[in-house]
Every structure is written in C-alpha cells, then in structure tokens.
Amino acid sequence: MPQERFTIALAGNPNCGKSTLFNALTGAHQHVGNYPGVTVEKKSGDCLHRGVALRVVDLPGTYSLTSWSLEERIARAALIDEAPDLVVNILDASSLERNLYLTTQLMELGLPIVLAFNMSDIVRARGEKVDLPRLSRLLGIPIVETVGSRGEGVAELLDAVLAAAREKRRPVSMHYGNEVEEEIARLASGLETTREAGIRVSARWTALKLIENDPELRERQSAEVLAAADASRAHLEKIFGEQPEMVIAEQRYGFISGACQECVSNTVEFRHTVSDRVDSVVTHPLLGIPLFLLVMYLVFQFTFGVGGPAADLVAWLISRLQALLSPAVLPGMLHSVLVDGVIAGVGGVLTFLPNILLLFLFIAALEDSGCMARAAFVMDHVMHRIGLHGKSFIPMLLGLGCSVPGIMATRVLEDRRDRIATMLVVPLMSCSARLPVYTLLAGAFFAPAMRGRVIFAVYVLGALLAVGLAKLFRRWVVPGPTVPFVMELPPYRVPTVKGLLIHTWARGWLFLRKIGTVVLAASLVIWLLCSFPTPPGAAQMSRAERDTSTLEGSYAADVGKAIAPLLRPIGLGDWKVATSLVVGMGAKELVVSSMSTFYSMRAEDNDPAALGAALRTREAFTPLTALVMMVFVLVYVPCLATVAAIGRESGSWGWAFFQVLYSTGLAWVLCLLIYQGGRLIGVGGG
Template identity: 50%
Template sequence: MKSKIVVALAGNPNSGKTTIFNNLTGARQHVGNYPGVTVERKEGFLRHGDTELKIVDLPGTYSLTAYSAEELVARNFLLDEMPDVVVDILDASNLERNLYLAVQLMELGVPLVLAFNMSDMARARGYEFDIEKISRYFGARIVQTTGNKGGGMKELLDAIVLTAGKSESGVDNAGNGRPAAISYGPELEEEIATIEALIKMANSLNGKYDARWLAVKLLENDRELRKAVASPEVHAQIEKSAAHVEKTLGEQPETTIAGCRYGFISGVCQEAARSTIEIRHTMSDRVDAVVTNRVLGLPIFLGLMYLVFQLTFTLGDPPMGWLEALFGWMGEQMAGWWPEGSESLLKSLLVDGVIGGVGGVVVFLPNILLLFLAIAILEDTGYMARAAFIMDRLMHKIGLHGKSFIPMLIGFGCSVPAIMATRTLENRRDRLTTMMVVPLMSCGARLPIYALIIPAFFPQAWHGPMLWIIYVIGVLLAVASAKLLRLTVLKGESVPFVMELPPYRLPTLKGVLIHMWERGWLYLKKAGTIILGISILLWAMTTFPGLSAEESSRYEKARQAVAMENIGEEEKAEKLAALDNAEKEAALRGSIAGNVGHALEPLLKPMGFDWKIGTALIGAFAAKEVFVAQMGIVYAMGEADEESETLRDKLKGTYSPLVGFCIMLFCLVSAPCMATIAVTRRESNSWRWALFQLGGLTLMAYVLTVIVFQTGRLLGIGI
C-alpha cells in the first residue's frame, strides 16, 4: 500500500530544523548557528518504505502565539494546513526551554514526534533522559538525533511513519496513548470551561479547532484567533474572564497560563531528566567572558574581521593570478583564430566582450570563496551571534536592537536574503529601518570591485587594511543612517529584546565547505548568466555605431602617409600603433556608451570620474560585478594590441589612488542592485520605500564621494 503524508518540522529557532530537513531531503537550505535563519517555509520530498513524505521546514518559533512575521508562517502552517505529523525538533541540551513549544503542540492535539536533537551536546553536558517516561507524558514518540552528523535519521523516519498511523503493514498504530492534560488551576479552569461552552454554542470557527484549546488560546490573548472569532458573546465572556482572573490572581491570564505550562515542564524534567555532572561554568561561559566583554568585545570583533580581510587577499592573490593568466591565454588563443589585424565583430565580441567582461569577474572567485569560508567559520562556531550581542549594545544607543544586526550580517553575503531576514523583527519601524540600511553592509558582489581597485592603487601592506576600512565605513554609515531614520521618518519606541547566545560549536568541515561552495557557485552562476548577458549588451553599446566610413578612411590615409615616410622601422611602428590607438579611442567615444557617458560627465567630474567609469557605474546597477566587467570591456576595446598588461595595470596608468578610493566609496554606498530594490519593494510592500532607498543611497554616495574627492584634491592626498 502506498501512501502520502505531510510532515512539518517545527521547533525553537536554532534547534537544527533545517539541518535535519537537509539530511532527510538531501536539500541544501541555509543553516546557521544563530536564531532566525529560516524565514520562509521550504518543502522537500522523500520516500521511506512505502510512504511518500512531503517534509516542510518551518521558521523557528518559541510558541504558537506568534508575534513576528516568520513565527506566523510556522503557526499558520501548523494550525491551518493540518500536517499529518508534526515533528518538534528540540535542542536537548536546553530541554526545559525547548519543551515549551512541545507542550503547546501537545495541547493542540496534533500527531506529534519529538526529536531530541543536539543529543551530542546534551550528553557532553551530562544530561540523561528517561525517554520512555517523557514520551508517555507527551503522548508522542521521541527520537534522539544529532542533526549535524546525520544521527538518528532512520529512527526519526520510522517514528514519523508510525505516528502517521500508516505503517508498512497498514495497521493503525498511532501514538503512545493520550498525552497528559495540563491543569491551569481551579480559577482559570472555571473560566476556560465557561468560554469553551460558549464556543461550542456559537459554533465559532465552525468547530475547526478543539473548543478547549481555542478557549485557552483566546484567554491567552492570541491576536490572530481573537480576530478570527466572530461571536460577540464569546468576546464579552473573554473580557469578563480576563478581568476576573486579574482580580483574583493578580496577574493576566496569559501569565498564569505560561506559568502553568512551565510548571508542567519543570515537573517532567524533575521526573525524567537528570544531570550527572554539575557544570556551572562551561567552556562557552569562559570564552564569552572575554569575547563579549564590554571593553574588549568590540576590538576583538574588529580584529577578527581585519584578519578575515587580510586572509582574503594574501591567500587569494596567487590563485587569482593563475586565473588571470588563464583568461589572458584564452583571449590570445581565441584571437589567434582570426588573421592578424582582423576587425571581425565576432572576434571583438568573444575576446573583448566575453573574456574581457565575464573573465574579469570570474578571476575574483578565489577571493569570494575565501571571504565566505571565513564568514562561514565565524557563523558556525557561534561567534557571529556574539558579534550581534556586542552590536546590540551599540544598536540600543541608536534606537535599534541587536536582532537587527543578524540581517546586517547576512548582508555581507547578499542584500536580498538580508532584507528577507528582517522578518524576524516584530516592529514595523525596526524592520523598515533595518531594511533601508542593509545595502550599506558591503555585499559579496562588491568584493570584485575592491579586489580590482585595491591592488591597483595601494601598496601590498595596505591591501588588507584598505578592504577592512571599506567594510567598516559601510557599517558606520549603516549605523549612522539608521539613527537618522529613527530620529526622523521612523520615529518611535523600540521593542525591548534580549539577545540570546547559542553555544559555541566546532563547525563541521562539510558544513563550512557547503556554505563556501554555495556562495561560490552562486557567483559563478551569476557570471555565466546575468553578467554574461549584460556584458554582451555593454559590448554592443561600446562597439556601435562605430566610426563613419569617412573617418575610417581618414585614419587609413594617415597610416599610408606614415608608411611612405622616410624614417626608421621602429619609429614607424610606434607612429602606426599611436594611430591605431587614436582610432580605437575615437570609435569608443562615438559609441552609444561613450555618448551616454559623456552626457553624464558634468555630474561625474566632481567625483573625479570619467565617462568610462560612468558607464561602468550604470551597468553596476544591474549587478555590482558588472562594474568590473564593463571596465574590462572598455579597456580591452580602447587598446589596439591584444596581449597587453592586465586591467589593473591599465587602471593604475590612468587614474590616481584618490579616484580609486572614490570608486570604491561610491560603489559601497550607492544604489544597491536591481534585485535589492525589488525585494525591498516586496518586503516593505510599498514602492515608496523602495524608491526612497534607491534615491537616498544614491544621493548619499554622490555627496560623500564629491566631498572626499574634492577634499583629497585640495589637500593633495593620493593624487
């Protein structure tokens, strides 16, 4: 007999849901050692025996009374779509707190399996569980798992299939009996009973939920369900009951309800969990005393980031050189397919457009991989959560809380998921503020620009520090802009929040490599698709319309004249080459891109940019890497000889270090790419905010770059 079941993976944030989801389905969803990584539900399929399972990975949630957008996703799925089995994934090394959600799932009466994940950590901390007892209390099967090592997956699948009541033999075999019922004490129970009766009478929500459960939820002041229940009698009774409870117990019903649930959990743990070793000060605590220290915390964070950037350059340089050489060689080989001096359009397209553009971008793959390797290690060990904790203090001062820093950290990778990650912020003002400033966190697509510019203009010893300075400028600007927004358009109280610190973990090699590769692959894929397309478009724009026949013949005549001249061979060759270059340059100036660039020149000049940089900046709006591609194309086209120096040398010969710095500054601050604007529009649900972000950042970039360039010029720095 074949059957299909839907399985939901629920659990507290950072308990390992996605890790297990990936294990089960073979997917590669993002896993990170801090809460709030998954913000949308993800689906995957697998088959176990005769059963087909659809597995749904949900965002982490502490309770079924959801407050933030991503908690709502989890809650709505559990309540409305009624999966066949709910697997609650718990962090067994932190059982008491994690059981809070389990209790609510138990009350909801869904077919439940408890996965005691991180059982390795629990064991290391000396916890022992009487699994059978706990299983009986909750009326649910329990499986001990170690998600990051794939331990217990088969057992988990067995338990899921059994719980769905569709075992291979087809025998109904659900559950381990009825779960324990939680008693909320005489006072509350009476009110619950009254409301329950009213609900049944009014047939609220058409009996979709169990009446007692609904009564408890309503007393708990569950906003969503209160909105959903229409009956005025029920509402009136809730108000009355709540007032009564407050009077007699001196607290709101929700507080009493939570207290009773914790009481239940505490009882379960007394009975069935014990700790064999008393570890007061764990290793984590000792490390935390140093890295989250009030004084040392920030310098340590900045120091670590500095190391990361230094590494990105020093280790990345040799392989980058190899790739550069490889693409140079490929260009020459390709050019060799045509006779010497050929003006074939196809040759120009392949050599200048594709190799010059896409090749120029791919060259930086090693740097990208290294940066993301380092970030993955910092993330997986749990250090990044500490960084957020340290920033929390700073953030409070600017009217945001540390939770905003997680999206910002993700922003170092790419602004698009970062903006989606703002869903963890409950307050819309916090969320919008964070969304607006996230693009200032320098994303991975900008790295190639820095990797191109920095070595071209700055001495070796400055490579790491320079990159670090750029990133720090981004963070400082983000913080300052957030403050500004909070003082003006997004004024208001911020929500109190306690940042939690996940335990330190030794990252697994596989996990870290997967993270690194995901990024690298994304980069390559982008190079092969978007960047390739835009490179071809930009190539066409820099090629056409080309010189008129009249002008071409003028250059041809000049060449003939030189050939006739009575001078040495060497001098002649030099003169001819100069003419060739002049012709190319003239064609470039007359091209569509040249015309657009020139039209913009009055605007670009105050920043020290010429029209070539201008066209590259326009291209960068589609995707930041295009800046590098377009510079490659323009400089390949403007040169007559094929096997000339690298793009970097050409830049060095053309611009000053001050201009180099200004390019990086402008690219860091200016309008993010199209994808970012689109996702801001979607997540803020308004074009106004998206355009505000676009305009605001562009303006800020312009003003800052003009100031820096003009000041630098006046003071004679870097010119």
C-alpha cells in the same frame, strides 16, 4: 501500486540541532526557497524509509507558537494550513524544560507528535539520567533518543514516525487549572458554530489562543466572539491578578517542571561550565570587542587570502573560454553578444563566487559553533547607540566582502525597520569589487608610502558614512522603537562538516540563482548600450581600435556625455570618466575595464600599472580628482546586483530606488565638498 506517503514537519527551538537532523534525514535531497512574500527560508526535503515516501518540512526554529514574531507566525501557519500528517518536535535534551515549552503548545494543536530527544549524548556525558519511557507516558507522546550530529537514532526516529502517523494518535492537551479551563470551554462552545471554514484547528485551541490575546487569531473573529474573549480575560485577570497569558505560561512551566522532577534524576548544571568560562572572557565588556575584531580580521584574511587565487583561477578560465570562442568560430554579432555580453557579465559574478562561498562557509561555521550569537552580544552595545540591533553588525561586516551577501544576511534581523536601515547602508561598506578602482587610482597618483593610507581612509570613510546614515535612517526614514534585544547564547559546539557544506552550498546557490539572473539581464543591457551603434568602417579596424571607437560612439558614451556637465562641479567632467561611471553601475570593477578601453587603446591590456601610466600621461586626473573619483565610486549607485538584492530582500523596488537616489546624491555632495574644498586650499589643482 499505491505508495504510502506522509508529510512530516520538524519543529523545535533555535539551536536544538534541528537543521543537523534535517540534513541527516534528507541529505542532499533538499529544496531551499522562501516563504511567499517574506524572506524566511523555507526548507523541505524527501526521504524514503521502509518503502514509505516522507516529505520533510523544516519549520523555522521558534521558542513558542504565538503570533508575535514572523518565524512563529510562519511556523504556526505551516502547521495549521498545510496540516502535516505528523510533527517531529526536536528537543535539545540539555535544556529540556525550556524546550518542552514549545511541546506543550504543539500538543494543543492536536497533530500527532513524535519527540526527538536530541543531543542525548551531552546529557549522558554530564551524568544525568532521563527516564524516557516515563516522560513519554506523562506527555502521551512517543520519544526517541537521537544524536543528530552523528546520525544516531535516525532510523528509530523514522520507525516511530511511521507508527505514529499510521495510528494518527493525537496528543492530549494539557490541563490549565479549573478557572482557565472553564473559560476555555465557555469560549469554545461559542466557537464551534462561528468557526471559519478552512482552518483545521479545534475550537479549544482557538479559545485558548483568544484567552492568550493572540493578535492574529483575534483578526479572524467576529465582534461577539471578541467581546466574549475579552470578558473571559477580564474575569481571569481578576482571579489571578495577572494577565491570563502569563498565568497560562506559568501553568505550562509548572506542568513541565513537574514532569522533569519525576523523570530527570540529576539536574546539576554541568553543560555550561566550559562554555561559561569561555563566555566570561568573550562577552566581557572590555575584552569582547577587540577579540571579536581579531576573529573578523582572521576571517577576512582567509576569505580573501585563499579566495583571491581561486577568484583569479575562475577569471582565467573565463578569459580562456572567451578566447576559445574567437570571432573566427562565431559570426560577429553573435560573438560579441556571447563573449562581451553574456560571458563577461555572468563571468563577472562567477569570479566573486569563490570569495562568496568562503565567506558563507565562515558564516556557517560561526553560526553553527555558537560564535555568531556572541558576536551579536558583544556588538549590541555599540550598535544600539546608532539605533540598530546587535545583529546588524554582521551584514555590515559582510558588505566589506560583497554587498550582495551582506544584504542577504540582513535576514538575521527580526525587525523590518532594522532590516531596511541596515540594507540601505550595507553598500557603503566598501566591497571588494571597488578595490581595483582604488588600487588603480591610488597607484597612479599617490606616492607609494601614501597609497595604502589613502585606500584605508576611503574604507574608513565608507564605514563612518554607514554608521551615520544608519542612525539617520532609523530616525527619519524607518522610525520606530528598537526591538528589544533578547537572544539565546547556545553552548559552543564543533560544527559538522556536512552541515557546513550544506549551508554554504544552499546559500551560494540561492545567490547564484537570484542575483545571477538579474546580473545577466543587466549585463546584456549594458552590452547593448556599449556596443551600438556600430561605428562606420569597423570591419577595417584592428580589434583594439574597433573596441575604442565603438565605445566612444556608443549609447553609453551618449549617456556619459549627457551627464558629464553634471559631474563638472566635482571635477569629473570628462565624458570618458562619466561613461566609465555609467558602465560601472553594472559592476564596480567595470569602471577599470572601461577606462582601460578608453585610455590605453589596447582593450586586452588590463595591466593596472600600464593603465595608471596612461592615465598620468593623458592628464585625465590629478591627485585631487583621483581621490574624488575614489570617493564617488565608494558612495554612488551600488552595482546592479546589489540594487537587485535590495529590491528582493526588502520586498519593494521602492527601497531599491531610494537606495539609488540617496547614494548618488550623497556621492555628488561629498565629492563637491572634497573637490571644491581641495581647490580652495590649493591641493592637487584642477
């Protein structure tokens, strides 16, 4: 039985409710990936309607279809190259004019379109009436009313989709006035013959885009066509006294205003009054930042307050699993690789999962409610001074929880230079995995009253370094103009539970898949380094003795001994400390566990107080070197998962390598200053 199937693409402005509708259409049947070579999310899903299989592709939210931004290029390429059977253009009915601007450009492409008149409930609530049948006739496109958040109108929308896809009716392109149309016709007649094979677009569209001076399409044209296009542009500029692309933009809005005047009966601005009143406080130059910091403080309290016990539970489950797989059950080497290598490594990532999922949940809530846009607005002034975009603040903030989601969050930045600079400094925002190291050392070597302050100072140092280096990187490493800050502040909305869960899960899964695999490989390497060669007579020793002597004679210790002399000028010349730092490259909390293997003789003994006491009696550290160690752990090579994330997200392992080099160099120089400076003024001695 030949089954009918269609591919439909969802297009629309950011914040038009597109992803809510996408979720309503496809439910859990979604695939999230990346567009090849770039970090823009590619979402698609399947749905079945009246026996017809529909593949739904969610395009990135865009305001137009030029080729000036990454999202727009991707959306356009997806429409042209993948040639869906139909485009569903989702309109935020409450700002109809602006949303129809994209519609006019979709009409140009000549693919069948169905309009989803979304959030129609808001329009109705504010007493506005839109004559949809009339608007549909004017545009020549079927329109269906939907309320994506409640799933209303979805069935009707799909009915219209099936009808339009079967009919294959192409919308009529709008008329841009005689002068422009003449030039379009002139250019198009030359294009019919020179048109490249494989691009299934009309000559009229190409001609229009050339008149708009579209950089991507210009690249594909011959010199003659470009000369003709330039002549047309010059001609039009002479007539209108304005650049042709602006003339065309005005024509589009003119057409849209005309249509809206005929079809919308009341255009009082009502929607924003409550939203505006909130904004007058939230975006206030003086009130905004403290308010924003308060919200962020609460988010962190929740993330780590609720996430902490959950993480403990996961850690406990993993330790139970490790205990269950005792050496009695599994032969020696297999036991070691499985328990100490695989489970310890992957388990380490899994213990972060509750915190990360909570953090993702809060981000999704902030994004879906419209708060994230306000945060970027408020922070833009400050971030602009250090050469970054307002949105750069978000990844840096997330870095306090875990660098990996922080680096993944740099996707919100449109400009590659901003993205790279932000990515490089995110690891300096002290992540939660480094906290155990601070707690251990501050607990052992500082008076109770001082501990909190010392740890706080380390966090502040990290943030200051991040800010300073961001400015430096933006100036010297990835120089270039800052991208103009322009963004929409959508009206506040209550996020849907379904939407939040789907967003959280999709990102969490991406994190597990992408980072988990790298960490698994890395933890196996670190396990190999720490477990070989096996010490002689290991079979006769107790477990704890064996662990200690294995680590002492391991390749990791060899590496530690080799680099220990390099760490002597900064007061960390003990090879055991050096080895712990090497192991800590796997994950920062491993610094604590390997020190506990070295110093407390009982590997199972992970009690920080006992380890702290052991460190004091063995005189491994002084208060000064303890501080140096904290600063070193703060700044040196972020964990492998972070390095992997930087490599992935920047699209180049060169940046990951640069990160490793600069952070280690910076850590060494800083620690040298602190240690030698401290000795000079006679603190802590050493």
